[in-house]
Amino acid sequence: MNSLILTTVARLAFFVVLLFSLYLLMRGHNHPGGGFIAGVMTALGILLQAIASDLRYVRRVFRVDPRLLAGLGLSLALGTGVAPMLLGYPFLTSTFGHLQVPGLGDIEIASALFFDLGVYCVVVGGTLLMIMTLAET
């Protein structure tokens, strides 16, 4: 597709989409959002570039191999599961703590966020891998 308006808007919009998806990821524990939704949104943001420009543009800008990303996410999720075992807790035990940061106030840090980050990576990687493979044909 060769639409100058779409291409320009899509390139600008990409950062907004990415930022918003990261926002969804971070707030997921307390508000609507979470790794799955954020992952699909990031993947869609990247796909929008593929439609507005082309796959070659996406490959040039987005250099992470989706296969690697999916594997990384899976390892991260598994790692969050195994880590408590090293401390003597059952597999996938989660924990959380609160941090007082001056200027930002009370920040909650939950180990589940790392698990959700893994979900996010798997969803982005898996979706991109499927759709980009299909798009190449």
Place this chain on the structure above:
Amino acid sequence: VALVALIFLLPWLGAVLLPWLQRLAGRRLGRAALVPPAASFLICLSFVSSGARGDRVLQTLPWFPTLGVNFALQVDGLSLFFALLIAGMGLLITWYAYYYLEASERHSRFYAYLLCFMGAMLGLVLSANLLTLFVFWELTSISSFLLIGFWQTRRESVYGARQALLVTVLGGIALLAGFLLLYQVTGTLELPELVRSAGVVRDSPLYPVILGLVLVGAAAKSAQVPLHFWLPNAMAAPTPVSAYLHSATMVKAGLFLVCRMLPVLGGTEAWACTVTGLGVVTFLVGGALALRQHDLKALLAYSTISQLGAIMFLCGPGTAESLRAAIFHVFNHATFKGALFLLVGIIEHQAGTRDRRELSGLLPRLPVTGTLAAIAALSMAGVPPFNGFLSKELTYEAMLGANPQATWGWLLPALAVVGSFLTVTYSLAIVHGIFLGKPPKTLPGHLHDPSPGMLVAPALLAGLCILQGVWPDWLDHRLLTPAVSSVIGPQPLPPIALWHGLNLTASLSLITLLGGVALYALGGSTLGLRSATRPTFGLNAVYDGALAAIDSVGGGLTRILQSGYLKFSVMMTLGFLVLSFAYPFIIKAGAQWGELELAPVEPYEVVLVVLLVISALAVTMARQALSAVLTLGLVGIIVAFLFVDLRAPDLALTQLLIETSSLILFLLVIGHLPQFRRERLSWWVRGRDVTVSLMVGGLVVILLLIANGSTLYPSIAAYFLEQSLRLGGGRNVVNVIVVDFRGYDTMGEITVLTIAAIGVYTLIRLSRSPRGR
């Protein structure tokens, strides 16, 4: 105490790190691969003195505590003996592989697989929980598959790898079923607990089933007749692998399991008969088949089957004497058979063949190799003063002492003697047939011993054959007796000695040697060579036939279900859904729904539902593919609005995103779809389509009503709402359920997503590459 876990974690760590070192180390990678087994071996050694005192180190890590599944490891006499054997042999094999592998081969992959196996095997013997044990058990099967198939381009490697995997994994499934039944009977999977509740198991009506299933698993792994046929085909693996997995360690896993289960399942008539019978048949059949092989490696494979049978045979009576003989023979078999495999690898490496019809009189050309092979083979034959002689003496003693009163008490020693005739005969076929006699003219002229480095491992093993023959006390006191007492409690055992005086055992040994020599002299080892048929008793053919049958049934079903006509596939799927749900949920449960908790319907919702129905009808009337896809997207978006109205923002967000991405997917493939045509459909076809659609819709409505009205189980929603903030630390209950309460489900789902993505990727890539076609 975390030291115990390090024993099997170190090889795995090595397996992960080695591929990264490949570029740095090049061919010297084989040296780096020595570190993990050496470290594991040293850690095991540090446990020897406490193991000899009879202490047991038990280390439990909760895994799924609510199900009683724990990641439990233990170091007792038996596991320590096996762990030392695995790590020690691993060290020697890794050393040897450095010389064996060609420079062009994928070294990092080989060593990574080998270390993977080592870790799994060490974990198996250290497990104190049956489920932990099972996981490691399956991992050894998988790493064995990778190692047999190491030369991926060779047909027989692929065949052997697949066969070994299928047979051992099928055995593994039987084993798992047996373990689960044990859990059902005793309510525990922990080995120490199981030993305490052995009486309950033996009195249970399920006992014969449990025994059968566990023994099928053990027999498949330890190549007992009739599940032995995969082992000779596994010889397509590189020789270090054959020596390590398919002779010294992995095939002993079944015997290890039988020893472990002896205090739980043993001590009954059924156990004694089945285990002894299994062992005897394997001992004799394996020995007889070994004589018919002209490939030296196949001869060693069948002789391994036979020796495994002999050890299984010893596990049957379950007395202290027989158990010590069994464990001693596990060690001796690892030394002499490991050495023989490595030496055959050298012969093949130097002479370019391992066909014994083309090999003879090698001793003058390969003096060191020949001497070492002679020591190992004579030990196998049970000639003094090598260690094989001692374990054979112990075998006879144990068999004579097993059932002295019974009328058939003479049968066990007699069978042991007959089996040993065959052992002596094929051992002579190696010593006399290969190394002595006149060399044939076909031998290459430059034949010589390999570099000293390659001979180190077999020389050490042959040295152990002599050392343990002359001075078995250290091994006996430190490892064998503690191993026996860890299985059946402390037992007084006489010392092992080379010479007991001219008693019954000594005379039986003499008879064995004379009989074996006579059988060899009569041509027993060359008898089968003349017959043209492959001696597998047709079991390979049965296996091939079964695979072909599965293929053809699967192919036939696929041709019916995947006719290439999409509408038909969809209708089959939906029809099956209706039938499979309708019966259990509606007809059998009587379609009862009690008082429905229905929310009041708002006017806004009425509008949305009317729009939903209109757009759904519009999809069926679309004249172009594009408009059908877009209208379908509209349906999804209206559903998302409904979710917003019902105050489910997470669902609405997900629904919107999924609608968008499936729309994009449709748009991507729409160019590849066949021309979208509206044909005039007959009334019959329309009626059928409408009926199926109504049935599916009706089913969903009824299921929803049943789900809403049923009070079979109290709802857990309240629990999640209450505990979400306290236990999960989050106010978004949906998210806390996904990442915390039901984290294990999510783990499975993202794994499936990854596998699905890789599946799409490979299917499309393969169908486009010329090789895939």
